[in-house]
Amino acid sequence: EAEVAQSPRYKITEKSQAVAFWCDPISGHATLYWYRQILGQGPELLVQFQDESVVDDSQLPKDRFSAERLKGVDSTLKIQPAELGDSAMYLCASSFYRGTGANVLTFGAGSRLTVL
């Protein structure tokens, strides 16, 4: 069964350091999402890509976060510098959705970030 791959699974870093997360969506999935999930809360959308283009990054803290999906396949989410409040699970999801039918997301296992 096809999966969304994410790495690393766990990352511990000190505040002010840079950190990067990688996501490889299911082959053929045009839409890719990065969500942040703070412990005990639901996922909150950070950025959405359609192919290589950013569709929605309104909730992305652009002073420290950046995301790219250069060839419309895999994606990287970067935080620089990391702050204590960035400790969370970072979830990548993808879907085949292109405007018709239903948009059902497949999630990766997530990257757990702890900032000390």
Next chain:
Amino acid sequence: SQQGEEDPQALSIQEGENATMNCSYKTSINNLQWYRQNSGRGLVHLILIRSNEREKHSGRLRVTLDTSKKSSSLLITASRAADTASYFCATDEGGNDYKLSFGAGTTVTVRA
């Protein structure tokens, strides 16, 4: 911002009992989905109900949707220990199918 709100926040039941959780949302939707998340893992899609549907079944899952009240319920019948997880509803905001917003979730614990 989160479109949906689940109720209750947490639920503890005995194995074999039914578990019911509710989701309320704010704007009009095209679809409502339910996802499950096991501890420390990603979310897994369970079931989707369209705005023109009132009830849907999948195995031991039953979902209802009341668009006039902007609410949905998820019923898990004959619960098992493996159903222990957090459950989230997800809605498209204002009919924008690309933008899915998740509620805060209901944590279900099934006791053996």
